[in-house]
Amino acid sequence: MGTNATARDDEAIRRQLERIVTGIRSKDITALAALYSPDVVSFDVEPPLQHVGVAAKLANWERAFAAFADVDYELCDLTVTVGGDVAFGHAFGRLHGTLRNGMVTHGMWVRATFCLVRTEGTWLIAHDQASVPFDIATGRGVTDLVP
Numbered sequence: 001m002g003t004n005a006t007a008r009d010d011e012a013i014r015r016q017l018e019r020i021v022t023g024i025r026s027k028d029i030t031a032l033a034a035l036y037s038p039d040v041v042s043f044d045v046e047p048p049l050q051h052v053g054v055a056a057k058l059a060n061w062e063r064a065f066a067a068f069a070d071v072d073y074e075l076c077d078l079t080v081t082v083g084g085d086v087a088f089g090h091a092f093g094r095l096h097g098t099l100r101n102g103m104v105t106h107g108m109w110v111r112a113t114f115c116l117v118r119t120e121g122t123w124l125i126a127h128d129q130a131s132v133p134f135d136i137a138t139g140r141g142v143t144d145l146v147p
Contacts, residue, residue: 009082009123013089013116016123017075024073024095027065029058036125037117043129045110064095071097075112076147085118092147093130108132108143 016035023031033054042051044060051057065071078091091114096107115127132141 006082009087009118010080013080013082013087013123014078016116016125017078017089017091017114021073021075024061024071027068027071029061029065032061033058037119040125041127043127043131045130045132067099068097069100069102071095087116087118087123089114089116109145109147 019031019035022028023035036054036057038054039052040054040057042057042060043049044051046060046063051060072095074094074096075091076093078089080087080089091112092109093112094107094109096105098104110130110132113127113129113131114125116123117126118124132143133145134141
């Protein structure tokens, strides 16, 4: 794969991941569904340890959307690596907004990893992971870090 093809793939993946941001901000489950492979495996910050399949991933988003009157999402410092029909990216992500009870939450920055596969010419998320660093001494998540 030449440099131009890699650059085009990098841009296509970045556009696809930007659609996550747009889909979350608009609480658009249908738009989000189009971004994931049917058998996506997600290691999200919420239990259980894994969410398997697009229905489970979308149910997780629906639970998050139910908590928010207005929701916002940011991705920063995205890095993408492409190799043929597979790619991965990592970034920092933050979900925040106004909860249904009126409380404004600034959320927390998490480490986000995306693994994608090219399926019929479209990059789909086959795996994602959101993680929070933890303090070894206390065993508790460290949620006040900023990229």
